[in-house]
Structure formats: structure tokens, C-alpha cells
Amino acid sequence: MDAYALLIASTLNAGTVLAIASLGLLINEKAGIVNLGAEGMMLCAAIAGFAAVVHTGSDVAGFAAGMAVGALLAAIFGVLVIWLNTNQYATGLALSLFGSGFSAFAGISYVQAMMPARQTYAIPVLSDLPFVGPALFRHHPLVYLTVLFALALIWFLYRTRGGLILRSVGESPESAHALGYPVRGIRLLAVVVGGALCGLAGAYLSIIYTPLWVEGMVAGKGWIALALTTFATWRPARVLLGAYLFGGVTMLQFHLQGIGVEVPSQFLTMLPYIATIVVLALISRNPAWIRINMPASIGKPFYPGS
Amino acid sequence: MAKAGFKLEARPQPSKAWSYGSPLLALLCTVIIGVFLFMLLGKDPLRGLQVFFWDPIKTGYALGELVVKATPLLLIALGLAVCFRSNIWNIGAEGQYIIGAVAASGVALLADKATGGWIVVLVLLAGIAGGMFWAGITAFLRDKFNANEILVSLMLVYVAIQVLGFLVYGPWKDPNGYNFPQTKAFEAVTRVPRLFQGSRMTIGVLLALVGAAGIWVFLFRTRAGFAQQVGGLAPAASRYAGFSSRRALWTALLISGGMAGLAGALEVTGPLGQLTPYVPAGYGFAAIIVAFVGRLHPVGMVFSALLMSMFYIGGELAQSRLGLPKSLTGVFQGLLLFTLLACDTLVNYRLKWVKAAAVAGGSK
Numbered sequence: 001m002d003a004y005a006l007l008i009a010s011t012l013n014a015g016t017v018l019a020i021a022s023l024g025l026l027i028n029e030k031a032g033i034v035n036l037g038a039e040g041m042m043l044c045a046a047i048a049g050f051a052a053v054v055h056t057g058s059d060v061a062g063f064a065a066g067m068a069v070g071a072l073l074a075a076i077f078g079v080l081v082i083w084l085n086t087n088q089y090a091t092g093l094a095l096s097l098f099g100s101g102f103s104a105f106a107g108i109s110y111v112q113a114m115m116p117a118r119q120t121y122a123i124p125v126l127s128d129l130p131f132v133g134p135a136l137f138r139h140h141p142l143v144y145l146t147v148l149f150a151l152a153l154i155w156f157l158y159r160t161r162g163g164l165i166l167r168s169v170g171e172s173p174e175s176a177h178a179l180g181y182p183v184r185g186i187r188l189l190a191v192v193v194g195g196a197l198c199g200l201a202g203a204y205l206s207i208i209y210t211p212l213w214v215e216g217m218v219a220g221k222g223w224i225a226l227a228l229t230t231f232a233t234w235r236p237a238r239v240l241l242g243a244y245l246f247g248g249v250t251m252l253q254f255h256l257q258g259i260g261v262e263v264p265s266q267f268l269t270m271l272p273y274i275a276t277i278v279v280l281a282l283i284s285r286n287p288a289w290i291r292i293n294m295p296a297s298i299g300k301p302f303y304p305g306s
Numbered sequence: 307m308a309k310a311g312f313k314l315e316a317r318p319q320p321s322k323a324w325s326y327g328s329p330l331l332a333l334l335c336t337v338i339i340g341v342f343l344f345m346l347l348g349k350d351p352l353r354g355l356q357v358f359f360w361d362p363i364k365t366g367y368a369l370g371e372l373v374v375k376a377t378p379l380l381l382i383a384l385g386l387a388v389c390f391r392s393n394i395w396n397i398g399a400e401g402q403y404i405i406g407a408v409a410a411s412g413v414a415l416l417a418d419k420a421t422g423g424w425i426v427v428l429v430l431l432a433g434i435a436g437g438m439f440w441a442g443i444t445a446f447l448r449d450k451f452n453a454n455e456i457l458v459s460l461m462l463v464y465v466a467i468q469v470l471g472f473l474v475y476g477p478w479k480d481p482n483g484y485n486f487p488q489t490k491a492f493e494a495v496t497r498v499p500r501l502f503q504g505s506r507m508t509i510g511v512l513l514a515l516v517g518a519a520g521i522w523v524f525l526f527r528t529r530a531g532f533a534q535q536v537g538g539l540a541p542a543a544s545r546y547a548g549f550s551s552r553r554a555l556w557t558a559l560l561i562s563g564g565m566a567g568l569a570g571a572l573e574v575t576g577p578l579g580q581l582t583p584y585v586p587a588g589y590g591f592a593a594i595i596v597a598f599v600g601r602l603h604p605v606g607m608v609f610s611a612l613l614m615s616m617f618y619i620g621g622e623l624a625q626s627r628l629g630l631p632k633s634l635t636g637v638f639q640g641l642l643l644f645t646l647l648a649c650d651t652l653v654n655y656r657l658k659w660v661k662a663a664a665v666a667g668g669s670k
Contacts, residue, residue, distance in 0.1 A: 036456065040640075080644075084651040085314070089395055089456065090598065094643040097591055101636020108631040215633075220464050227457045266472035273464040280458065281451035290452070303314070 007248075007255050008135040015247025016143045017201050017209055021225035022232075022239045023146075023153060024197025028074075029229055030157065031190035032170035032297040036092025037077055039222030040099020041195055042202030045070045047107040049203030050213040053115045062207045063200060070199020071192050073099065078191035082184045085301045096222070104215045111213060118211055140208050142200075150240045157236065166190060170295035173302035183302055198222065220273060227276050231283050233293035249275045314655040324652045329599050329610070332646035339641055349628055357627055358620030358638070368619070370505045374577060375618050377507075378403070378569035380514045380611035382593035384521045385562030387602040391525065392558040393538035398444065398459025399566040400590025401466035402437040406567025407574040408470055409436025411489060411581040414496040414574075415478065425496050430571050437567015438560050440466065445559040449552055455559075467586060474583055488582040498576045510572035517565065518604040524561075525604075534558060566590060588636070592618075595643045614639065 021038060028035055035041075049066035053059055077095050080086045120138070127137040157163040166186065168176045173183045205221070206213050224246060232238035253268035261268075284290055337355065344354035362372050382399045389396040410433035417425050440462060447453040471487075480490040498508040525531040533549040534557060541551065569589065574581055596614050600607030621635030 076644075080648055083314075084648055085655070086647040086651060090643075091647050093397060093594060094640060094647055097595065098637070098640025098644055101633055101638075101640045104633035105631050105637050108633065220461070223457060223460050227454075227461075230454065230457075264472050264476055266468040266475070269471075270465050270468045273461040273468075277447065277453070277458050277461050277465075281447045281453040284452040284454065287452050 002134070003255070003258065005131050005133075005135040007251055009138065010251045010254070011244060011248040012136070012139060012143055013209060013247070014250045015244035016146050017205050017221060018225050018228060018246055019146050019150065019240050019243035020142075020204065021198045021201035021222060022228040022243055023150060023236060024194040024201070025225055026194075026229050026232075026234060026236060026239055027153070027166070027197070028187075028190045028194035029234060029298055030170045030295055031166055031187045032173060032295055032300065032302070033078070033081060033187055033191050033194075034088050034092065034226075034299050035074065035077055035095070035191060035194060036089055036226065037073065037095025037099065038092075038198050038226050039218055039220070040096035040103075041070045041073045041198040042205065042218045042222045043099045043103035043216070044073060044106075045199035045202030046206035046217060047103045047110065047213055048199075050107075050113075050115070050206040050211075051110055053207055054110065054113045057116045059119075059207055063203050066199040066203025066207075067196040068199070070202065071196040074191050074195020074198070075188070077195070078188040081301070082187050082191070085303055088299050088301070100216060107213050107215060111215070113213065115207070115211060118208075140204075142204055142208070147240065150236050153236045167295070170297055173297055177302070177304050183304065187302075198225075201225070224272065224276050227280055230290070231279055233283070233290065234295060235293070246272060246275065310661055311659075313658050313660045314651065315658045317654055317656055320653050325601060325650075328649040328653060329601070329606075329646060331649045331652075332599070332642060333613070335645040335649070336638060336642045339645075340638060343637070347630065349630065354624070354628065357623045359616065361623050361627075362616045362619040367505075370507050371619060372612060372615050373511055374506050374508075374615075376611040376615035377510045377514045378573050378589045379593050379596050379614050380607060381510075381517055381569040381572070382562075382566045382590055383596035383600060383607045383611060384514075384517050384604060385565030386593055386597040387600075387604070387607060388521065388525065388531075388534065389558040389562045390597060391538050391602050392534045392554050393541075394555060394558045395456045396441065396444065396459050396559055396562050397456055397594060398441075398461075398463045398590070399562060399593055400586060400588065401459065401463035402440045402563045402566035403570040403573075403590045404463075404466040404470050404586050405440040406433040406437035406570030407581065407585050408466075408473060408570075409433055409439075409567065410571030411478070411492070411574055414492040415489060417493045417496045419493065419495075421493065421495050423495055426498055426575070429496055429575055430498070430568060433567045433571020433574075434564045435567065437563040437565070437570065439563070440567070441559040441563025442556075445556050448559075449555055463590070470581070470585060471583060474581055478581065480580075489580050491580045492575060496575055497579060498572055506577050508572065508576040510576055513568070513572070515608075517568075518608055522604040530557065566593075592639055595639050595646075598643060599646055617642075 021042060025035060025038055045066035048069040049062040052065035053062035073095060077091055080091050081088050121140050123137040127133045157167065165181055169183050169186045177183045202218060205218065210217060228239055228242045231242045250272045253271055256268055341351040344351040362368050382403060386396060386399055410429045413429045413432040443462060444455050444459045447458050448455045474487045474489060478489045480488055498510060501507040501509060501511060534554050537544040537549055537551055537554040574585060592614050596607055596610045600610035617635050617638050621632045624630040624634050625632045
């Protein structure tokens with residue numbers, strides 16, 4: 001019983017990392033920009049956040065550092081893609097390659113570093129309930145904030161004028177431009193917000209989730225977060241659900257090892273990646289369905305007056 | 307209406323001069339950023355530049371090492387160029403390289419003292435087949451399920467790393483290897499022949515150059531290669547011309563998978579001589595940069611592969627001589643691609659100074 005409570009708890013924890021990053025990427029994809037640099041931003045944010053906690057002792061400073069680094073890298077990407085019309089895929093790829101090199105380089109002296117003792121979290125009363133207590137109510141505040149953020153994002157995207165403008169920029173930048181909206185500015189803002197959230201996810205990974213700095217520690221989570229937006233056909237609620245599902249797949253390997261399943265560990269480690277491929281193939285099978293839900297101008301440059 | 311400032315003006319035709327000039331400008335920008343980085347780290351920037359750009363070409367032996375590392379980079383980049391020209395984003399060459407190395411090792415491990423020299427051919431063919439198989443998964447899922455090739459090929463890199471790990475920690479582990487996760491050293495007969503005594507260069511160098519020529523002929527002198535590129539540039543025109551986009555997809559991925567697999571086979575039966583968890587060295591990712599810096603052109607990529615190899619060796623030298631982390635290589639590689647993409651804007655656009663213009667209606 002307790003093993004399952006633990007499995008649920010760790011699923012939520014792992015899913016939170018994916019959810020934060022993927023919701024961020026969703027925002028910039030809604031504005032029509034695909035940022036393949038998620039992995040690189042998360043890596044740089046992970047080391048920046050970790051280093052900030054080591055030096056200041058404050059988790060909040062760590063999250064802030066992670067978000068700042070994510071936002072900064074995304075801003076560089078955004079300027080290249082939006083103002084210099086560089087190819088979005090190639091530029092995002094460059095960001096991922098640079099990020100993995102730079103984080104390894106910057107993090108070399110932090111490999112053995114220790115953060116101050118990690119706090120435990122518990123919601124009074126609720127956390128003492130049997131089973132649901134350890135499963136649901138002993139998490140870092142960000143786990144709950146992520147759910148709230150997803151709800152807020154749904155409200156913003158589909159119930160506010162700002163959300164409508166953001167979506168129009170991703171669907172038809174020409175029309176948005178003709179209506180007088182600063183398309184490029186809005187796109188840059190969306191990219192920077194997406195980067196900040198990827199940064200937050202990276203910082204959560206190194207400060208709360210692992211909590212350590214190891215070279216390459218994001219281990220493809222940035223790419224899985226990118227795949228999640230497609231899985232979810234660009235709907236925030238489905239992104240959240242998908243993130244927990246994949247968090248569960250990641251955790252299943254440890255659970256299976258725990259209950260003594262006789263499978264070489266490498267095959268269990270493969271699971272999340274294979275699951276990503278399988279789900280991606282199943283969801284994409286119907287091109288029409290993807291096309292209906294996908295922001296129409298995703299990946300396409302927009303340069304006013306061209 | 308217009309505020310004063312620089313504005314990009316589309317060129318009627320891409321500038322040929324800038325398409326060659328941009329990689330050089332990007333390299334210059336990377337070097338300048340590098341100088342600042344060395345100063346920030348408290349190292350003499352001149353010494354740093356020397357380690358990265360002069361020491362790797364100073365002696366004959368160093369030049370040989372440069373070529374050794376450039377070989378897999380060139381082979382992989384050649385295949386990637388076919389993909390990128392076809393607008394197929396295979397970014398999982400690292401995985402195809404690993405599986406190529408694994409397949410080649412599988413054959414090499416079958417050999418014993420009595421095996422003839424012909425086994426080398428089988429080893430290399432196995433590598434090619436392994437890489438093609440791995441890239442074929444991506445092609446299949448894209449073809450039949452419309453799955454995004456960027457994400458699938460990349461996810462397969464992580465899977466390939468685990469396959470390699472399983473084999474060297476499990477069934478293929480050398481029983482006399484003091485429990486190290488590695489296969490036994492391959493029989494001498496399975497190792498790819500060296501070019502000269504005393505150098506680590508193998509006939510892989512020649513294969514890479516033949517490959518460059520082959521890809522040049524394919525891209526610029528065959529109908530299939532032409533169809534491939536039309537499909538990448540103008541899918542609608544390509545459909546109208548009756549070129550099959552499915553065929554282009556499979557061709558591009560199988561060629562690049564095969565090239566990456568060959569690179570893996572040559573590496574594991576050349577400089578390495580056994581399969582270890584350290585086979586993945588990031589060549590598959592660095593080759594993406596090689597392909598772009600070399601303008602997706604076989605001749606250009608020969609030079610960019612040498613440049614990227616220089617970054618690898620420079621990183622190793624920076625570690626041993628300046629006490630800097632080896633990962634500096636990755637920083638410079640990433641910077642180079644970043645600055646290249648920015649500089650490439652000049653190929654298609656002209657930077658124009660626009661003066662503040664008053665618009666009818668009086669507002670400035």
C-alpha cells in the first residue's frame with residue numbers, strides 16, 4: 001500500500017517538472033514559435049538554480065536564477081528567430097547544443113557541491129491521512145502551484161482578450177498585424193515566458209527533484225516536454241494530464257525494480273523514451289486531427305511587410 | 307510611420323558571397339566571444355587561442371589526430387546534409403552512430419584467430435546496416451504514422467545509449483575484463499587497416515573522402531538527388547513533378563543512417579578497438595553543426611569537419627594544458643552554430659539604415 005502511495009507521490013513530482021516546461025512551451029507554440037532549445041534552457045537553468053542555492057542558501061533565489069537564465073536564453077533565441085528570421089528548428093537546436101555544452105562547462109565545480117539540508121513539506125492535517133496523505137499532500141508548493149497555473153492558463157487562453165490575441169498571432173500573424181497588434185513583440189514575449197517556465201522546470205529538477213547537479217541531468221525531459229504539446233493537441237489540461245502520465249512512466253521503472261521485476265535496468269530506463277515514441281506515433285496517426293488543433297502558423301516566420 | 311533604425315530588406319536573390327562569408331564571420335564572432343571567455347576565466351586569451359587553433363595543427367602527429375576525429379564527423383555530416391537538403395530533420399545521428407558501432411562490434415566479436423581479413427568488410431557492412439535500421443525506425447514512423455522525425459530520432463538516441471549499456475554491462479561484457487563494462491578487445495583481423503605505420507589514421511579517412519565525392523555526385527548529378535532537393539525546397543512543385551515524398555523520406559534517412567552507422571563501425575574497429583560505454587562522443591550532434599557550417603555542401607563539410615575536430619582536440623588540450631574543463635568544446639560548438647545562424651541572415655537580407663520618415667497626417 002505504502003509503495004503505491006510513494007509511486008503516486010513520485011509520479012506527481014516527476015510530472016511537475018514536465019508540466020511546467022511543457023505549459024511554457026505551449027505558450028510560445030500558441031504564438032506560433034517552436035523552441036527546440038527546451039533541453040538546453042532547462043540544463044542551463046538547472047545549474048544556475050543549483051549554484052544560486054549553494055551560494056545563497058535560498059531556494060527562492062534558485063528558482064529566480066533558473067527562470068532568469070531560461071528567459072535570457074529564450075530572448076536570444078527569440079530575437080534570432082523573430083527579428084533575424086533564422087530557421088526555428090536550427091536555432092532551437094543550436095540552443096540545445098549550446099546549453100548542454102555550457103551547463104557542463106559552468107557546472108564542473110558544482111558536481112560535488114552540497115545544498116543546505118532539504119526541507120520536507122507537509123500540509124497540516126491532510127498529510128496525516130492514511131494513503132492520500134503521503135501520496136498527495138507532502139509535496140513542494142510548486143507541485144500545487146503548477147495545477148493552479150494550468151487552470152489560470154486555460155482561463156487566460158480561452159476566456160480573456162490577451163489569450164485571444166496570443167492565439168491569433170499563432171493562427172494568422174498577417175491578420176493580427178493588419179489589426180494593429182505588434183506581432184513580433186507578442187511572439188517575443190511568449191517565447192520569453194516559455195523560456196522562464198522551462199527555466200523554472202530545470203531549477204525544480206536540480207533544487208527539489210534530484211536534488212543535485214549532474215552533467216546532462218535533464219536527460220531528454222526537455223524533448224519529452226516538447227513532444228507533450230503535440231500529445232495534448234495544444235490543450236493545457238491535456239498537457240497537465242500527459243505530464244503526470246509520463247511522470248508515472250518515468251517512476252514505474254524504479255517501482256518495478258523495487259518490487260523485484262527481473263528485467264535489466266537499461267530496459268526500464270528506456271521506458272519513457274519508448275513511450276514517447278509510441279504515443280507520438282499513435283497521436284499523430286491522423287494528420288487531419290493534428291492539423292485542426294495545431295496553431296496554423298506554427299514554425300513559420302512572420303516579417304511584416306515582406 | 308517608420309522610426310529610424312536598421313531594417314532587413316529581402317534580397318531578390320540569396321547572396322552567394324555571404325553564403326561563403328557567413329561561416330567565416332561566424333567563426334570570427336566565436337573566436338571573439340572565446341577571447342572574452344578566456345579573460346573571464348582568468349586565462350591568457352592568446353594562450354587559449356593557441357591551444358585551440360594552433361596546437362592541433364602544429365605537428366604531423368597532431369594533424370593526424372585532427373584527421374582521425376574529423377573522419378566520423380564528415381561521414382555523419384554528409385548523410386545529414388542529404389536529410390537537411392530534403393527538409394527532413396534527422397537529429398538522432400548520434401543514435402544511428404551508436405547502433406552502427408554496436409552492430410559492427412557484434413560481427414567483430416564473432417571472429418577468432420583463424421578468421422580471414424575479409425571479416426573487416428562484414429564488420430563495416432554490419433555497421434552500415436545497423437545505422438540504416440535505426441534511422442529506418444524514424445522513417446517508418448514518419449511514413450506510416452506521421453510522427454515528427456525530430457522527436458522520434460532524438461528519443462531513439464536515448465534508447466540506443468541504453469541498448470549499448472545493456473550489452474556492455476550484460477551479455478557482451480568481457481569475462482576477463484576485471485568487471486569493467488566493456489567487450490573484449492577485438493581480434494586484430496577485424497580492425498580496419500591503418501593508412502600509415504605509427505599513425506591512428508585508418509582507411510576510414512579514404513572512405514569519408516569517397517563518401518564526400520559520392521554524396522556530391524548524388525546531390526548534383528543524379529535525378530534522385532535533384533528530386534530529393536526539390537522536395538525540400540518546394541514540396542508542392544515536387545508533388546507536381548511527380549517526385550515521391552515518401553521515397554525522399556526513406557532515401558534521406560537510410561543514407562544518413564548508413565553513413566552514421568559506418569562512422570560508428572569505423573570508430574569502434576579503428577581507434578577504439580572494443581565496445582565501451584564511452585563510444586558516444588557527441589559526434590552525431592557535432593555533425594549537425596558541421597553540416598550547417600559546411601553549407602550542406604560536401605566540399606564545405608570537409609573543411610568544417612576539420613574545424614569541428616579542432617574544437618574537440620582544442621578542448622582536450624585546454625584541459626591538459628590550461629586546466630580548463632573539456633566541455634569548453636561544447637560551448638564553442640554551440641556558439642559557432644548560433645553565430646552562424648545569425649550571420650546567415652545576411653545571405654537572404656540586406657541590412658539597411660532607415661531614416662525617420664514623416665508620414666502624411668503629420669505624426670513623426
